[in-house]
Amino acid sequence: MNRIDDAPSLPPLRPDFVWGVSTSAYQIEGAAAEDGRGPSIWDRHCRIAGAVHNGDTGDVACDHYHRWPEDVALMRRLGVDAYRFSVSWPRVLPRGRGAVNEAGLAFYDRLIDGLLEAGIEPWLCLYHWDLPLALHELGGWARRDCAGWYADYAALCAKRFGDRVRRWATFNEFSVFTLFGYAIPWAAPRIVDRDQHLRAIHHVNLAHGAGVDVLRALVPGASVGAIHNRQAVRPESDTPENRAAAALLDEHWNLAFPDPQLLGHYPPRLAAALEPYVAAGDMARIARPVDWFGLNHYGPIFAKADPAGTWGYGWGEAPPDQPDHGVGWAIFPEAFRDELLTIARRYRIPIVVTENGCGGSDAPDATGAVNDPHRIAYLEVYQRALREAVAAGADVRGFFLWSLLDNFEWGSGYGNRFGLVHVDFATGRRTPKASFRWYADRIAREKAARSGTA
Ligand code: FCB
Numbered sequence: 001m002n003r004i005d006d007a008p009s010l011p012p013l014r015p016d017f018v019w020g021v022s023t024s025a026y027q028i029e030g031a032a033a034e035d036g037r038g039p040s041i042w043d044r045h046c047r048i049a050g051a052v053h054n055g056d057t058g059d060v061a062c063d064h065y066h067r068w069p070e071d072v073a074l075m076r077r078l079g080v081d082a083y084r085f086s087v088s089w090p091r092v093l094p095r096g097r098g099a100v101n102e103a104g105l106a107f108y109d110r111l112i113d114g115l116l117e118a119g120i121e122p123w124l125c126l127y128h129w130d131l132p133l134a135l136h137e138l139g140g141w142a143r144r145d146c147a148g149w150y151a152d153y154a155a156l157c158a159k160r161f162g163d164r165v166r167r168w169a170t171f172n173e174f175s176v177f178t179l180f181g182y183a184i185p186w187a188a189p190r191i192v193d194r195d196q197h198l199r200a201i202h203h204v205n206l207a208h209g210a211g212v213d214v215l216r217a218l219v220p221g222a223s224v225g226a227i228h229n230r231q232a233v234r235p236e237s238d239t240p241e242n243r244a245a246a247a248l249l250d251e252h253w254n255l256a257f258p259d260p261q262l263l264g265h266y267p268p269r270l271a272a273a274l275e276p277y278v279a280a281g282d283m284a285r286i287a288r289p290v291d292w293f294g295l296n297h298y299g300p301i302f303a304k305a306d307p308a309g310t311w312g313y314g315w316g317e318a319p320p321d322q323p324d325h326g327v328g329w330a331i332f333p334e335a336f337r338d339e340l341l342t343i344a345r346r347y348r349i350p351i352v353v354t355e356n357g358c359g360g361s362d363a364p365d366a367t368g369a370v371n372d373p374h375r376i377a378y379l380e381v382y383q384r385a386l387r388e389a390v391a392a393g394a395d396v397r398g399f400f401l402w403s404l405l406d407n408f409e410w411g412s413g414y415g416n417r418f419g420l421v422h423v424d425f426a427t428g429r430r431t432p433k434a435s436f437r438w439y440a441d442r443i444a445r446e447k448a449a450r451s452g453t454a
Contacts, residue, residue, distance in 0.1 A: 029065045043058070122161075123169065126154055171226055174228065293343055295340065298329050341394050405420075
């Protein structure tokens, strides 16, 4: 595989290319019952026996709620231009709607002000999977009203933070939380039901459209995008059944959200299945113009026919000779390059890579240092693939690495570490890994190149 430094002849990135890191609220904040925060569907999910590895929860996580100044200082050392984080809906609206929690809003005020003082631009994502539990109890995303509740929450954030935050994302990874939350029981709210899955897809799309309108109305000059995970879906082996499984999963995983949002229609199988739920005017409500396509990408996925699966498909195995992270995720930089080019051609809008990175089980050595050569090797080849996509015409405007910190990795609990910074979850102690120095050096060199001082 080719590394970035083997590619001196590839063209440079844009002078205003944004280098950043990403996190999300439930995965890092902790302080789950503090200062008036209400419960989310993930607080409940973590308490279901067997739902999360080791019975882990986000109750404390990285304790970022208290340690955020240290985390901002780490980002400053990294030299990033921007930080993508999410607001916890139940922290600012403990029951999802109605009474506002001032202490919750004040936390994000402090964080945003701290970032701006450090010269780091906040990129605010409104939804990274932590639906207030009270709204789920009223029907959650399976209920059409949820789009309106989301729009009211978006308006609250826009009014409060819009004087300082220009970059907004409506949602993170629509397809992951709808598929794993409503059809495959890997995420909250752990429902397995075709009908509810279909409704959730459509209602989340309506919420996105309403959110874009709210942000445009309340934040003049806002730069608004949505964050999609796109990963080529390959049949585990080339049989007609596996090909059919891959085609349906591709609709649910890659097309169910960007197609209606950016092209104004659902892909064919979904369009037929969604007919009962789509009211007159809905497609125009969903397809609101946005400024950028946020891409989260790690590696391709493999599908197989599975008659026992909710939709007749299941997750297949990667080919046995395929290198992986050590946590079972395929390392396949060509798929990243191809995904960037596919998006560029299909949707014709600027792309921001909002997540890419590498998991593992990194631990300090006897000297206390955390060496993660596997992550550096992964990033080297993915950076090269990004350059190749740009050279071939993809309009890529930024790259956010997942993640700043080791954190609560959903169903894997604390067992899968994605951070540039190691976190000792017993003490909260942060230790920058070798990859932290690698990324700081990469950014410094990119900035030097763009200012002509390299
Ligand atoms: C993405 C999620 C993010 C994190 C990474 C590893 O699917 O958006 O929260 O879990 O995977």
